[in-house]
Amino acid sequence: MGFFLLRRAFYMVVALIAATMIVFGLSRMAGDPRLLFLTEQATQEQWDAWGKEMGLDRPLVIQYGIWMGKALRGDLGKSLRTGYSARDVILQRIPATLQLASASFLFVLVVGIPLGVLSAVKRGSAFDVIGRSFAAFGQALPPFWLGLMLMLLLSVKLGWLPTGQRGGLDHYIMPAVTLGWLAAAGMLRLVRSAMLETLDSEYIKFTRAKGVAGWTVVWKHALRNALIAPLTYGALLLTAFLTGTVVTETVFAWPGLGRLTVTAVIQNDFPVMTGAVLVFTALYLGVTFFLDLGYALVDPRIRYR
Amino acid sequence: MSTRSFWARLASSGLLVGVLIAAIACGEKEVVVTQVVEKSVEKVIQQTVVVEKEKIVEKQVEKVVQQTVVVEKPVEKVVQQTVVVEKEKIVEKLVVATPTPGTAARPGKQPEGTLTVAMSDVGTPLFLNRAATWPLNLYHTGFGLTETLAKAKGQGEEPMLAEGWTMAADQSKVTFKIRKGVTFAGKDRNWGEMTAEDVVWSFNDAGAENAGSKHDQADVIGLTYLPWKVVDQYTVEAPFKQFQGSWLAQTIIEAGGGANIVSKKVFAEKGDAALTTMVGTGPFVAEKWSPDERLVAIARTDHWRILPDYRRLVVMEAPETLTRVAMMRTGEAIIAEVPLKEAPGLKNLGYVPDDRVGVATGQNVYFAGNYWSKKDPRTGASVTRSGFKPDASHPWIGDPDDPARMESARKVRLAMSMAIDRKTINDTILAGLGGVVYIGQISAQNPEWKDKWKIDYDPAGAKALLAEAGYPGGFSFKFFIPPDLGSVDPEVGKAIASFWQQIGLKPQLETTSYSARRPSMVAREIDIPWLMQGSDRGAPVGGPTCPFCFPQPGWNGGYEAQEFYDFWKASSEQVMGSPANLATRDQFYDYMFKWQLQIGTVEIPKLFVYDGRRVASWQLERNTQSAINGLDSVVLK
Numbered sequence: 001m002g003f004f005l006l007r008r009a010f011y012m013v014v015a016l017i018a019a020t021m022i023v024f025g026l027s028r029m030a031g032d033p034r035l036l037f038l039t040e041q042a043t044q045e046q047w048d049a050w051g052k053e054m055g056l057d058r059p060l061v062i063q064y065g066i067w068m069g070k071a072l073r074g075d076l077g078k079s080l081r082t083g084y085s086a087r088d089v090i091l092q093r094i095p096a097t098l099q100l101a102s103a104s105f106l107f108v109l110v111v112g113i114p115l116g117v118l119s120a121v122k123r124g125s126a127f128d129v130i131g132r133s134f135a136a137f138g139q140a141l142p143p144f145w146l147g148l149m150l151m152l153l154l155s156v157k158l159g160w161l162p163t164g165q166r167g168g169l170d171h172y173i174m175p176a177v178t179l180g181w182l183a184a185a186g187m188l189r190l191v192r193s194a195m196l197e198t199l200d201s202e203y204i205k206f207t208r209a210k211g212v213a214g215w216t217v218v219w220k221h222a223l224r225n226a227l228i229a230p231l232t233y234g235a236l237l238l239t240a241f242l243t244g245t246v247v248t249e250t251v252f253a254w255p256g257l258g259r260l261t262v263t264a265v266i267q268n269d270f271p272v273m274t275g276a277v278l279v280f281t282a283l284y285l286g287v288t289f290f291l292d293l294g295y296a297l298v299d300p301r302i303r304y305r
Numbered sequence: 306m307s308t309r310s311f312w313a314r315l316a317s318s319g320l321l322v323g324v325l326i327a328a329i330a331c332g333e334k335e336v337v338v339t340q341v342v343e344k345s346v347e348k349v350i351q352q353t354v355v356v357e358k359e360k361i362v363e364k365q366v367e368k369v370v371q372q373t374v375v376v377e378k379p380v381e382k383v384v385q386q387t388v389v390v391e392k393e394k395i396v397e398k399l400v401v402a403t404p405t406p407g408t409a410a411r412p413g414k415q416p417e418g419t420l421t422v423a424m425s426d427v428g429t430p431l432f433l434n435r436a437a438t439w440p441l442n443l444y445h446t447g448f449g450l451t452e453t454l455a456k457a458k459g460q461g462e463e464p465m466l467a468e469g470w471t472m473a474a475d476q477s478k479v480t481f482k483i484r485k486g487v488t489f490a491g492k493d494r495n496w497g498e499m500t501a502e503d504v505v506w507s508f509n510d511a512g513a514e515n516a517g518s519k520h521d522q523a524d525v526i527g528l529t530y531l532p533w534k535v536v537d538q539y540t541v542e543a544p545f546k547q548f549q550g551s552w553l554a555q556t557i558i559e560a561g562g563g564a565n566i567v568s569k570k571v572f573a574e575k576g577d578a579a580l581t582t583m584v585g586t587g588p589f590v591a592e593k594w595s596p597d598e599r600l601v602a603i604a605r606t607d608h609w610r611i612l613p614d615y616r617r618l619v620v621m622e623a624p625e626t627l628t629r630v631a632m633m634r635t636g637e638a639i640i641a642e643v644p645l646k647e648a649p650g651l652k653n654l655g656y657v658p659d660d661r662v663g664v665a666t667g668q669n670v671y672f673a674g675n676y677w678s679k680k681d682p683r684t685g686a687s688v689t690r691s692g693f694k695p696d697a698s699h700p701w702i703g704d705p706d707d708p709a710r711m712e713s714a715r716k717v718r719l720a721m722s723m724a725i726d727r728k729t730i731n732d733t734i735l736a737g738l739g740g741v742v743y744i745g746q747i748s749a750q751n752p753e754w755k756d757k758w759k760i761d762y763d764p765a766g767a768k769a770l771l772a773e774a775g776y777p778g779g780f781s782f783k784f785f786i787p788p789d790l791g792s793v794d795p796e797v798g799k800a801i802a803s804f805w806q807q808i809g810l811k812p813q814l815e816t817t818s819y820s821a822r823r824p825s826m827v828a829r830e831i832d833i834p835w836l837m838q839g840s841d842r843g844a845p846v847g848g849p850t851c852p853f854c855f856p857q858p859g860w861n862g863g864y865e866a867q868e869f870y871d872f873w874k875a876s877s878e879q880v881m882g883s884p885a886n887l888a889t890r891d892q893f894y895d896y897m898f899k900w901q902l903q904i905g906t907v908e909i910p911k912l913f914v915y916d917g918r919r920v921a922s923w924q925l926e927r928n929t930q931s932a933i934n935g936l937d938s939v940v941l942k
Contacts, residue, residue: 031824037438038827040851040859041524047858049517082429082596083436083519083580093597148627156634163631165599165621253623255597266789266820 008292012285019281020071020274024064027270032056033080036268054080071278077271079264086271089260090279096166097256100179100248101241103172107180108187108237113223113230115184116191120199121218131188138185147178147251164252179248183237190233194226201225227298235291242287243280416604418941419617423629423638424933425791427622429596433572433580434511434564439521443932446559448600448620449613451567451585454481454504455553457560457927460752460845462553465610466499466566466586478544479552485539487609489568491584492592496568499586501535506569508533508543521562524859525555550881551848560928588613588937597622604937614940633914639941640915640923642933645738648912657917662934663927665750665908667742668797669839672718672902673863674702674832681856682870688856692825692832692863699832700780703900713774718901719760720770721834724808726762730800731907739910745839745852745903747894752846753887758898767808779809785835787819792838794909801836801906823860831863839903845929847882849873850893852903864902872896918942 034050051057055066067077076086111134119131154161154174161170198204199222207217246258257276264272428444431437432451445451454467464470467481483504489496509515512523514532529552531544549555557563566586572579583591588611589602600620604613621638623629630647632638633656643651648658676690695704695714701721703714727741740750743760747753771777784805786798795816802812815833825831853861854873872893879886897903911931915923924938 031821034858035824035827036820037519038858038860039439039521039524040853040861041528041855042859043516043524043527044858045516046524046527050519053517080519081438082431082441083433084429089596092595096598148625151628151631156631159635163635163637164623164628250624251628253598253621253625253628255595255622259597259624266818268820 008289012282012289015285016278016281017068020068020278021064023274023277024067024270025060027268027273028060028063031268033268033270037080067274071275076275076278079272080269081264081267081272086275089272090257090275093255093257093260094279096254097242097245097258099166099172100175100245100254100256101238103176104180104183104241104245105234105238107176108184108234111180112184112187113191116188116230117195117218117223119188119192120195123196131192135185135188138181138183138188141181143178143182144247144251146181147174147248150174150178151251164254166254175248175252175254178251179241179245183240187230187233187237190230191226194229195222198222198226224298228295231294231298232291235287235294239284239287242283414614416606416613416616418615419619420615420640420936420939420941421632421638422618422620422933422936423623423632423641424620425622425624425626425629425642427594427596427598427600427620430581430583430591430594432567432582432584433577434507434520434567435515435518435523436580437511437520437565439562440930440932442521442562442565443559443928443930444600445565445585446587447928447932447934447936448587448602448618449589449937450583450587450591450602451565452587453557453559453563453565455558455563457558457845457929459927462558465559466504476545476548478542480536481541481543483539483541484609487586488607489571489584489586490590490605490607491571491582492590496570496584499566499568500538501541503569504541504566505533505535506572507564507566511564513543520564522556522564525549526564529556547877549849549877550879550883550886551877554845554848554881554929559934560926560930560932562930589618611937613937618936633916636916639919640913640933640936640939643912643914645735645909645912648738648914649736651914655917656914657920658912658914659923659925660910660912661925661927662911662913662931664929664931665740665748665910666792666931667745667748667839667908668794668801668906669742669745669837670721670801670834670904670906671745671837671839671862671864672701672834672904673826674699675714675864675866675902676829677703677705678865678867680867682854682867683856690829690865692828692830694832699782700774700776701782701834702832715900716770716774717776718904720767720774720808721805721810722760722901722904723763723767723770724810725801725804725904725906727906728762730797734794734796734800735907735909740908742839742905742908744894744897744901744905746850746897748905748908750908753890753894755891755894758894760904764804764808771808771810777809779811781811781813783815783833784812785815785817785822785831785833787822787836788816790819790838793836795836797907797909798836826862827858827860829857829861829863829865835863837862839905845881845927847880847886847890849877850890851877852897862903866900866902868896 033054034047034056038046038050055063058066070077074087076090078084079086079089082089115131115134118127122128151163151174155163161174164175165171199218204217204222207221208214212221243258245254245256246262248254249256249259257279261273261276263269264276426440428441431441431445446453452465454465455462456465466484466487468484470479470481472479481504483499483501485498487499489499489503508526508530509532510518511520512518512526513530515523516527518527520526528547529545529549531546534542534544536542545552555561555563567579568584571582571584575582583594588605588608590605592601592603594600599622600618602618604616604618606612621632623632626644626647629638629641629643630651633641633643633651634654643658652658674692674694676693678688680686681688693702695702695707695710700717701714703711705711722743727743731737731739731741740748742748744758747758749759771779784798784802786795787793788795799814802814805812822831850869850872852869853865854869872889876886876889876893879889913925913933919942921940921942922938923940924935926934928934
């Protein structure tokens with residue numbers, strides 16, 4: 001297990017470096033950042049001064065080396081748009097992103113798994129119809145539209161919830177549902193199909209025959225064995241929530257990493273852009289790392305050598 | 306874990322990056338102005354008018370010769386000399402009136418309550434001018450955190466942190482008298498009185514002595530001024546590197562993006578951290594300013610100019626239009642930045658759309674590829690432009706060395722302008738709330754507009770012109786509509802394309818991200834028609850003319866001609882709005898009309914909407930950058 005952890009950590013570092021090389025190269029292929037910032041009356045003197053300040057007067061490889069060296073010391077450079085430390089800009093957005101991602105993930109778990117289990121156990125019943133309807137709506141409704149409709153109904157018409165921005169617990173409801181419904185639908189379907197398969201297996205029948213209580217069979221024996229696929233899906237969802245929530249962030253005026261990154265991309269603010277990708281990649285690798293560990297915990301048959 | 310899973314993870318990482326890159330591709334408060342010298346100015350203007358009479362011209366010319374100007378020019382140049390005299394006369398008398406400090410709060414009332422505003426962008430604290438990029442530089446004054454030396458008032462300007470200014474007779478410098486008793490304040494402490502040192506520091510850092518400045522107006526400030534100097538504690542001297550008639554409008558007032566006055570002491574103590582140290586002279590002090598989220602500011606009760614009516618200002622960022630509309634309807638926002646299309650609905654619900662900010666953004670078509678200059682207008686060095694392709698695939702591109710081609714291309718451009726039914730676009734897409742625009746750089750609603758530049762909708766005439774130009778069956782071309790520029794409405798672009806189709810043209814829409822296209826503009830490579838903001842009805846009368854008059858590395862929309870630099874040079878050296886200046890501008894618009902290099906279609910007014918049930922008054926002023934302003938003047942019911 002120890003060797004496995006070490007090897008995984010090494011691969012994570014390699015993947016991180018590779019990702020930064022790709023992003024750094026692509027950001028420069030998008031053009032000289034000065035071409036996006038200097039105005040009509042810009043002079044050669046300004047062009048040169050900006051280039052020197054940004055290190056653009058050096059070969060790309062050297063630029064990357066300098067950037068990487070600084071990145072290892074936690075210095076991701078300064079935002080071209082604001083002059084702020086790119087690291088600080090990214091760190092400031094992480095809490096908002098984590099809050100929204102956590103709320104949405106909680107929604108997925110609380111709604112998707114129980115409904116999935118109920119749909120499987122009570123197959124063909126009202127629970128199953130409700131569950132499948134929930135899944136169908138979730139997969140059919142575009143999050144952008146869903147968010148605005150929720151806002152129209154719950155904020156404008158009924159006045160129950162605030163329209164957006166961060167705040168108390170009531171501020172989380174609509175963004176979490178908007179972001180999480182589609183994912184919860186997927187989770188529901190995945191849990192349902194996995195549970196149906198598991199409930200039909202011989203060992204479950206045997207457990208029932210032994211007289212074990214019905215819900216104990218479902219929640220303790222069946223669900224645990226049906227969780228491998230939902231666990232993988234859940235881990236990928238969490239990563240997606242952390243990195244790709246720009247639509248929900250835009251609709252609900254949520255100051256997260258998604259909007260920050262899209263803005264940085266549009267403005268070719270490469271210090272922020274590369275820094276954000278670095279964070280995303282690290283998050284992704286971290287989540288998959290813990291996912292691998294989770295497999296072993298959930299299913300004792302899985303062991304790493 | 307195997308090597309294969311390593312590559313799988315590496316591929317996954319690449320996929321993530323790939324996805325990201327794919328995403329890339331895609332009233333009671335009143336400022337009382339003591340018009341101390343208004344009479345003087347009026348007299349001078351009268352003299353200027355009289356100057357045109359021959360007898361007076363002779364006197365004036367004598368006066369000039371006695372001063373400094375060596376008149377070795379022929380008699381017919383006398384008129385030009387009188388222009389010089391006119392400038393001296395006006396500016397010497399230009400000691401501007403001092404506004405009396407006023408108050409927004411009702412008599413006997415201390416600030417109380419909260420004003421909530423919903424904006425598409427709440428900005429970022431940038432309290433170092435070197436970092437104040439557009440449009441972030443505008444929020445500081447717009448929200449009342451900082452102030453400028455002067456501010457826009459109607460079609461003119463009024464002093465703010467400067468009590469007044471005097472222009473040197475030879476236009477070599479302008480001297481500002483700085484207001485006494487103005488203090489810098491932050492959340493936790495008072496940073497002392499503003500002095501000449503702060504003013505000089507602010508402007509030099511913005512670009513007068515800092516080539517690396519990223520300030521919105523760094524290029525204009527750098528071009529216009531030499532480093533500013535402290536004369537005494539309350540006097541500042543701004544020497545001109547190159548006098549610009551629009552110096553006041555472009556570099557001083559907040560409406561033009563002028564430099565905010567920030568504290569030198571803060572920089573001395575905090576260094577680069579001054580960037581985020583929220584200290585200013587404005588009527589509000591920022592308590593918390595979270596980029597992409599909100600600003601919370603508290604009213605100052607010791608401000609030199611105004612006592613706000615309310616205590617807290619909360620500006621919330623909501624990038625999505627419908628979210629801002631919802632914020633208005635739920636009462637979370639009292640004022641909101643709302644696009645034109647939403648105004649009728651909100652008006653029906655009792656909200657008040659306000660367009661006094663005066664900006665209406667023209668939706669103009671730039672006929673890129675008409676790079677007619679063969680040399681750099683400043684240095685005279687030869688230039689070649691890869692986007693200059695006067696061939697069969699680019700019928701709108703003329704060649705100054707080929708008069709026939711020049712004329713046929715002009716007819717093509719004129720035909721494409723005549724084919725657009727501007728009124729229908731305004732009535733349908735803009736609900737009749739916009740305006741029509743005919744040529745680039747001037748709105749049909751601008752006071753300088755003349756009907757001689759109007760182009761009627763005439764599809765039959767347009768077809769005939771195309772045939773005359775050698776394209777009776779039309780032609781295919783790409784039409785670039787930036788999908789992600791807030792100032793451009795892609796729906797208008799699509800409507801323009803459909804009108805072109807009606808005369809036999811075959812436009813193919815290109816909707817690349819603007820940021821991906823911009824480098825081709827700076828490089829003078831873009832060679833297709835494209836939609837971009839242009840004319841502005843809110844622009845003050847007069848000023849320089851400048852459609853792409855500057856050489857690389859400056860940005861360029863796709864056409865160059867020596868005439869543009871000549872017009873700009875002449876107009877920039879004239880007093881803004883003077884008869885000579887207006888005459889130059891008239892010639893310039895004639896030129897734009899003749900050559901149709903940038904055609905107008907419609908213009909979209911910038912609106913703010915406020916809840917009339919909760920706002921008693923708001924003195925929103927003209928702002929050529931369309932920035933919100935005057936929030937300190939809002940009186941709540």
